[in-house]
Amino acid sequence: MGNFFPRWTNWLPLKLAIAVVFIAFGVSVGVAYYFTPKYTRVGYEPTQPVPFSHKIHAGQLGLDCRYCHSFGETSSHSNVPTNQTCFNCHGPGKGNIRSNSPKLEMVIKANETGKSIPWVKIHKAPDYVYFNHSAHLNRGISCVSCHGKINEMEVVRHDQPQSMGWCLDCHRNPENNLRPLEFVTKLDYKASDLKRADFYKGLIDKKVPVDEIATAIGGEGSKADSLEQIVALAEKTYGKEVTQTEVGTQIKKHWQIQPPDSCTACHR
Numbered sequence: 132m133g134n135f136f137p138r139w140t141n142w143l144p145l146k147l148a149i150a151v152v153f154i155a156f157g158v159s160v161g162v163a164y165y166f167t168p169k170y171t172r173v174g175y176e177p178t179q180p181v182p183f184s185h186k187i188h189a190g191q192l193g194l195d196c197r198y199c200h201s202f203g204e205t206s207s208h209s210n211v212p213t214n215q216t217c218f219n220c221h222g223p224g225k226g227n228i229r230s231n232s233p234k235l236e237m238v239i240k241a242n243e244t245g246k247s248i249p250w251v252k253i254h255k256a257p258d259y260v261y262f263n264h265s266a267h268l269n270r271g272i273s274c275v276s277c278h279g280k281i282n283e284m285e286v287v288r289h290d291q292p293q294s295m296g297w298c299l300d301c302h303r304n305p306e307n308n309l310r311p312l313e314f315v316t317k318l319d320y321k322a323s324d325l326k327r328a329d330f331y332k333g334l335i336d337k338k339v340p341v342d343e344i345a346t347a348i349g350g351e352g353s354k355a356d357s358l359e360q361i362v363a364l365a366e367k368t369y370g371k372e373v374t375q376t377e378v379g380t381q382i383k384k385h386w387q388i389q390p391p392d393s394c395t396a397c398h399r
């Protein structure tokens with residue numbers, strides 16, 4: 132009876148205790164490794180070689196993001212501009228803006244030597260992730276949804292986690308972020324800035340049938356024959372101001388926005 136359990140079981144509690152310690156240690160290392168990067172990444176704000184300010188250039192001067200970050204229709208990666216873009220304004224003879232400023236010394240020098248400025252990269256998806264800017268911009272997702280209010284930043288910082296869960300949150304509910312294409316680089320845009328009649332007229336002009344617009348507002352059975360009736364229905368449903376849900380729901384339905392959530396869409 133005394134030897135019912137084999138001898139080694141005497142050591143079981145000790146082994147278990149050791150294993151628990153190792154597992155706990157492993158878990159905390161794992162937690163640190165897998166989870167913290169997603170959070171420490173937010174707020175990452177490296178010092179750049181030139182004190183370039185988006186607040187001045189994109190905010191005060193109102194330059195469009197695409198003046199410097201020119202995404203080709205098919206290009207998957209964004210880009211930071213070459214020195215030549217800066218020289219359009221800061222180069223000798225071409226505006227000459229502040230070209231004697233010590234803050235621009237490196238830009239002037241880089242242009243003479245033909246070397247590009249070693250900007251520090253801030254956003255970087257891992258190599259095993261497929262990401263395409265144009266596929267988002269051309270479908271009504273703004274820079275601000277993924278990078279925050281860059282136009283107010285003196286120094287660019289990592290504003291959003293850009294983790295897998297973050298990508299999927301939007302893919303499952305894109306209506307929270309969709310906006311008309313002309314506002315994709317207008318970071319201060321709010322749905323409430325839109326005039327309701329103009330927004331719906333835009334849809335009708337693009338040949339979206341009036342009754343489909345009505346069902347997207349009021350559900351099955353909702354009817355409307357004219358722009359005026361649509362506006363009245365929308366006001367009854369959403370209130371006086373145009374809302375993000377209202378705009379996003381229409382765009383999602385009529386442009387057939389269907390962001391993928393299958394593994395192979397993002398991991399090819």
Ligand code: HEC
Pocket residue numbers: 179183185188189194195196197198199200211212250251252253254255274275278281282286287316318
């Ligand atoms: C006059 C040129 C210019 C304009 C206009 C401009 N940018 Fe930039 N942008 C830069 C330069 C140069 C850098 C690299 C240095 C830095 O990070 O500040 C940069 C960096 C960035 C980065 C970080 C890139 C990385 O390494 O991850 C983002 C995001 C960005 N810009 C978004 C925007 C958005 C959004 C707008 C429009 C609101 C905009 N930019 C307008 C020149 C410009």
Ligand code: HEC
Pocket residue numbers: 181182183184187188192194199212216217218219220221228229232233234235238
């Ligand atoms: C469309 C014109 C334009 C372009 C393009 C442009 N800038 Fe500027 N930049 C300005 C203006 C205007 C100011 C001055 C704003 C002020 O002081 O009110 C300025 C200011 C600056 C300053 C601050 C200078 C100081 O002494 O305070 C730096 C640094 C700078 N720009 C860097 C860059 C870099 C780097 C690029 C290219 C990525 C660039 N700029 C592209 C117009 C431009």
Ligand code: HEC
Pocket residue numbers: 196197200208209210211252254255256257262264267268272273274275276277278293315316
């Ligand atoms: C749907 C989300 C999303 C939108 C919208 C978006 N970005 Fe990005 N951006 C990213 C991600 C993710 C990365 C990192 C991509 C990578 O490493 O390939 C990135 C990287 C960048 C970079 C750094 C690229 C490099 O190669 O250095 C710049 C610059 C940039 N974005 C600018 C912009 C501008 C300007 C807009 C709007 C016109 C914009 N982004 C809209 C998600 C987005």
Ligand code: HEC
Pocket residue numbers: 256260261262263266267270272276277293294297298299301302305308387388389390391396397
């Ligand atoms: C703010 C919303 C939003 C965020 C954040 C977002 N997406 Fe998307 N994504 C969309 C929308 C909208 C589409 C377009 C769907 C369509 O065209 O029907 C899309 C399409 C895609 C597609 C299919 C188009 C293509 O390029 O093949 C891929 C892949 C994709 N996203 C990857 C990503 C990844 C990776 C991230 C995170 C780094 C991300 N997305 C973050 C909204 C978003």
Ligand code: HEC
Pocket residue numbers: 165169256257260293294295298299302391392393394395396397398
């Ligand atoms: C919308 C795009 C998207 C889809 C869909 C997607 N992933 Fe990811 N996945 C990402 C991004 C972005 C990262 C990088 C996360 C980071 O850097 O924080 C990632 C990271 C991962 C990782 C690395 C582990 C980690 O947490 O860092 C694994 C494993 C993974 N994905 C598996 C999957 C599987 C399995 C599916 C299907 C069920 C899937 N992914 C669907 C975007 C996506």
